[in-house]
Amino acid sequence: MSTGNAESEPPSRAGSRVPSGRGPGRPRDPRAHGAILDATLTTLLEFWYPSLTLERVARRAGVGKATIYRHWESKLDLVLEAAAPHLAIGVVPDTGDTRRDVREGLDQLISTYADPVAAIVIFAVLAGLEPDERLRERFRSAYVLPWRASMSDALERGVARRDLPARLDVGFAVDMMVGTVFQRVLVVPEPLVDGLAEHLLTLLLHGRLPTR
Amino acid sequence: MSTGNAESEPPSRAGSRVPSGRGPGRPRDPRAHGAILDATLTTLLEFWYPSLTLERVARRAGVGKATIYRHWESKLDLVLEAAAPHLAIGVVPDTGDTRRDVREGLDQLISTYADPVAAIVIFAVLAGLEPDERLRERFRSAYVLPWRASMSDALERGVARRDLPARLDVGFAVDMMVGTVFQRVLVVPEPLVDGLAEHLLTLLLHGRLPTR
Amino acid sequence: MSTGNAESEPPSRAGSRVPSGRGPGRPRDPRAHGAILDATLTTLLEFWYPSLTLERVARRAGVGKATIYRHWESKLDLVLEAAAPHLAIGVVPDTGDTRRDVREGLDQLISTYADPVAAIVIFAVLAGLEPDERLRERFRSAYVLPWRASMSDALERGVARRDLPARLDVGFAVDMMVGTVFQRVLVVPEPLVDGLAEHLLTLLLHGRLPTR
Amino acid sequence: MSTGNAESEPPSRAGSRVPSGRGPGRPRDPRAHGAILDATLTTLLEFWYPSLTLERVARRAGVGKATIYRHWESKLDLVLEAAAPHLAIGVVPDTGDTRRDVREGLDQLISTYADPVAAIVIFAVLAGLEPDERLRERFRSAYVLPWRASMSDALERGVARRDLPARLDVGFAVDMMVGTVFQRVLVVPEPLVDGLAEHLLTLLLHGRLPTR
């Protein structure tokens, strides 16, 4: 049972309602917790976010609805935790080689966007499927900002090494790369990932757009 | 923007059910039709797409629910028609000046994305809020593809005039621009549109990323 | 009348869906159940059966529509339970005195028919207001047949005691009495109950029709 | 087309909305009128009264809904006219022979009650399926009262001829007969008409109940 990551997970715990100790009483059943997460994932893939109902998840997990509400505050909250392993993107490394670092970061980005679960969740968050702004903020700070910060750092290092233009608008460069990947992976009818990272690298480092 | 395609076809009518003659019978009441569209727009802005219910629209429009179902097949169908004026983006012009054409196209794109109604609808369509694939296809062919085609044409003309590299991968260039705009206008917490079009133009024409 | 069959079976429960134990889970809220029955009765008296809508009952009872559907399968089902106390007619007693037994039975019949709630429900059942034949059958077996059987028994005892003609067609006699009461109480514009039981008794026992 | 009785019909016309002359203008189309009545009858037999909708009748008759409302004021109004031939019961004759007159009257009553259309309409009227009291009154005065009056007359003649007891309570006798017939023909699960008229005659004339 359970998609696991019980030990690896700083971000996956982000959505849980403080399960910490308060006196006696029966502790939470970890089997229920895992079963709910599993059921959430499979249901998500099958029905997408808007048609995922907590009742169906409860039924599949063999769990009472109230148990879900006890563990998570909302549907998005639950989904974010269930999808956490698919959303975890890591950080851009620092090897001393600008091209290698950026290339690694772009590969992380592309493979994350290419994950069906991630795609479903990203759209759900962007589309404001839940009116709760705090959740969007949590999503940003857990998955978006760390990667952006480390990519920005990588670019700054590239500037320092003269691999990139002096005083480069790093934010623009990051948005350009992220936006292009988003567009080619998630928006066009069929994902176009062949050579994508390399094209972006060439554009970034040499200002050359790809040719046919 | 977007006095655009007034002559090519009436996209606002695209969602209506059988708008033309079927024998005798009382014709549609244009007052009801208009009231529903108005109520849809204001409700959309207030509640976003997922919380927009047809019942509330009917109440606001002072109209029976059945009338809405008589005019439109689904919620997305209705919303697409109501939002049509906000989504109409026109086409990239052909003035003989590459920079001017692309600049105009980017301005169209940015101002469309900056429209709150457009943003709500675009997310709703992208996020697959309705399982109906035909609607997504209708959206693409009505709003996305014509602009992309005309922007691609503009780039091809730029290639022919040697303003752009020979054998430029036009699709990539378009996705790069669209993706960057999407990212900066719709995804980051606060829209970043200052100089956006100009930055993209410089990158496209001269391979130079903006500086701080 | 009709403290009657308190011990034979609880007819008021006849219409309830699965009223008994199925594992854990929150039990039915008796306050909701009772409020719905009360609202049904008052609405029935005010609007008669065909204009009684479950939506209005729900509104009056301060209850969700779904709760009604959870407790009863149909409108008639609900009405039958709400009206049960007004329909309960008891059985014809066995005192050893034919005249007294039949007289008691007729009084039961007349006062039941004279109850406005009973009248409304009886007509609803007879008129086939619900296409469900099983409900009509339930009504018959709960209220009609027991009384008829006990009245038939009383007449048989009267035959045995020579108070009534040998080989009397008991079914005919019962239908004659029931039909006459039905006609005089429910069909004519103003109920005509004065002397009704006595007239029927005289006709039954002595073959004499009443005079003016 | 049309169940006819266009010429015989005092009562059938009772429900029509004064079609009389006011200036020029097209007169009512008798084909539409007849088609509606036909569709009403077949629909009535198939769906019973409560499930008979004017929309279905209009569809079957190939007629606009408004045409029905132009001709009749209400559903019961329409049904009463469509069913008129099945409800027409005639009057008890005056042959000088009490037994023969009453027998004829009972036969009329029994065969009317045995008509499925009549049964459906009678129940609809009795059950108060329409809150309009005037319609019930119209039904009474058109079908019920004339027959009752003529039957009462026949009984009075029987009293005068000493075939019946002096000062007989004629109203009671009529209700007894009508009620018994109603009960045996319309209420019991299977109609019991064998010997019914004869049994009632024997009871009326000789005070003897039937035997097995």
Add this chain to the structure above:
DNA sequence: AATTAACCGAGACGGTACGTCAGGTCTTGAC
């Protein structure tokens, strides 16, 4: 013969009620 008013079919209109479903909360008895 032209006019004209009421007819006709069709069906849109604002409503009410239907029976179902899911949301989020609350309650019970078992563990």
Add this chain to the structure above:
DNA sequence: GTCAAGACCTGACGTACCGTCTCGGTTAATT
């Protein structure tokens, strides 16, 4: 004191009819 179960109220869903209305077209009596 958490668990599964499930009842509770709320409110939206999409459909069916209601009774009224408005069309364009037809038809017969009145001019």
